[in-house]
Amino acid sequence: HNRVGQILHPEECMYAVGQGALGVEVRAKDQDILDMVGVLHDPETLLRCIAERAFLRHLEGGCSVPVAVHTAMKDGQLYLTGGVWSLDGSDSIQDTMQATIHVPAQHEDGPEDDPQLVGITARNIPRGPQLAAQNLGISLANLLLSKGAKNILDIARQLNDAH
Secondary structure (H helix, E strand, C coil): CCCCCCCCCCCCCCECCCCCCCCCCCCCCCHHHHHHHHCCCCHHHHHHHHHHHHHHHHCCCCCCCCEEEEEEEECCEEEEEEEEECCCCCCEEEEEEEEECCCCCCCCCCCCCCCEECCEECCCCCHHHHHHHHHHHHHHHHHHHHCCHHHHHHHHHHHHHHC
């Protein structure tokens, strides 16, 4: 505790999409390996990552544009806060949306045949919660785009390309 000068809360400092989540890359059709690593899934983390990645993908973002997120699960609600900034930080758009998502203790119906969303394979998590998380990310991205995020991101990309 003597080295911590300040704890940064999400209102002060959001993070990059997927930051802090651990991913294991495997071949998409390698069922034995998918079954083996499937026990490592944390359902809440997985759903948070799907929402974050869907948000970034729909904004057509990447590592060269200032996009940040914060997600949280509480009482069956997935909260997604996202924002985009101009490169100098003078212009920004942020908002939060939420979706009701039932996170099952275990998959009730057996593994999914085609469980991949936004590059994440989760055979042990039902498709319904995954789709709800993806739709949350897309909905928040659409909201920010309707508020002018496309212009901010286009200018950031142009400035990055010029350097």
